[in-house]
Amino acid sequence: MYNNNLMKKIQEKQFVKVCGAFDVMSAKLAEMNDFDAIWASGFGISSARALPDAGIITMTELLDAVTFMAEACSIPVIADCDTGYGGPNNVAHLVKKFENAGIAGICIEDKTFPKENSLFKDGKQEMISKKDFVAKLIAAKNAKKNPDFVIIGRTEALIADLGVEEALDRATAYEKAGADIIFVHSRKKNPDEIFEFYEKWKGKTPLMAVPTAFPTVALDELKSRGVQMVVFAHQTTLAAFAAISDVAKQMSKIKSLSDLSTKLASMDDLFKLQGMHKIRDHENFIEEEVKKLDLD
Ligand code: SPV
Ligand code: MG
Numbered sequence: 001m002y003n004n005n006l007m008k009k010i011q012e013k014q015f016v017k018v019c020g021a022f023d024v025m026s027a028k029l030a031e032m033n034d035f036d037a038i039w040a041s042g043f044g045i046s047s048a049r050a051l052p053d054a055g056i057i058t059m060t061e062l063l064d065a066v067t068f069m070a071e072a073c074s075i076p077v078i079a080d081c082d083t084g085y086g087g088p089n090n091v092a093h094l095v096k097k098f099e100n101a102g103i104a105g106i107c108i109e110d111k112t113f114p115k116e117n118s119l120f121k122d123g124k125q126e127m128i129s130k131k132d133f134v135a136k137l138i139a140a141k142n143a144k145k146n147p148d149f150v151i152i153g154r155t156e157a158l159i160a161d162l163g164v165e166e167a168l169d170r171a172t173a174y175e176k177a178g179a180d181i182i183f184v185h186s187r188k189k190n191p192d193e194i195f196e197f198y199e200k201w202k203g204k205t206p207l208m209a210v211p212t213a214f215p216t217v218a219l220d221e222l223k224s225r226g227v228q229m230v231v232f233a234h235q236t237t238l239a240a241f242a243a244i245s246d247v248a249k250q251m252s253k254i255k256s257l258s259d260l261s262t263k264l265a266s267m268d269d270l271f272k273l274q275g276m277h278k279i280r281d282h283e284n285f286i287e288e289e290v291k292k293l294d295l296d
Contacts, residue, residue, distance in 0.1 A: 109183075
């Protein structure tokens with residue numbers, strides 16, 4: 001069972017670090033490496049299924065993927081729910097399902113359905129109106145039962161090249177609608193645009209950043225500009241792709257496995273991740289319990 005301490009950490013002014021995951025193994029590795037939470041990435045989960053990050057995966061397919069992560073991990077899992085799979089009624093249903101599945105929170109964004117990934121060159125980046133997105137946020141807020149359940153309101157105003165003023169106007173509206181965290185995404189290598197947003201932001205709602213497009217910006221810099229949560233959304237997916245591509249390429253050519261020059265985990269590393277070592281203890285415990293019943 002997870003401990004949803006995400007907002008508590010943010011309220012205590014801790015800088016929260018979140019690792020992207022595309023499957024349960026990557027989520028578990030994030031937990032084992034002391035991240036505060038897991039970002040169940042739409043990009044990552046789509047990649048793991050070799051499908052476009054373009055609203056193809058259905059709500060229930062995403063729910064399955066993130067439920068497996070939440071079952072395996074004891075840190076909060078935040079589900080990247082794209083545009084919320086419809087209007088306010090769909091968002092309310094989504095919140096109920098994800099909350100019941102033990103998910104710590106959701107992120108929804110103000111693009112049209114089907115959205116396309118924000119970092120996809122020449123992608124379609126169309127927005128719905130501010131009011132229509134506010135309606136989705138209010139629906140999300142009203143549907144949640146657990147006060148700790150986190151609703152992240154994401155604006156794509158900068159991604160759609162509508163400028164910092166539009167991003168500020170939308171972020172202000174999303175704060176009024178009750179978003180717990182505001183995520184303003186930017187795909188510019190030069191961080192001036194996102195820095196201008198941070199400087200002009202007068203709201204009280206904590207800010208989240210995904211610095212994939214501006215990787216040279218240090219965490220301390222983001223922190224000093226008021227960001228309270230950083231999400232490394234894509235890197236586990238990119239690393240897995242690179243590592244598996246490399247080993248598959250090598251294995252297609254080698255004469256013996258000892259020719260592999262790539263770094264591999266040990267079988268024992270994976271048995272540890274699976275919890276193989278725990279099954280014998282569990283069997284012994286059950287055996288003792290059976291004995292206690294004195295059935296002979
Ligand atoms: C994701 O990880 O799927 C995100 C972040 O939504 S981005 O891919 O940059 O849109
Ligand atoms: Mg996404």
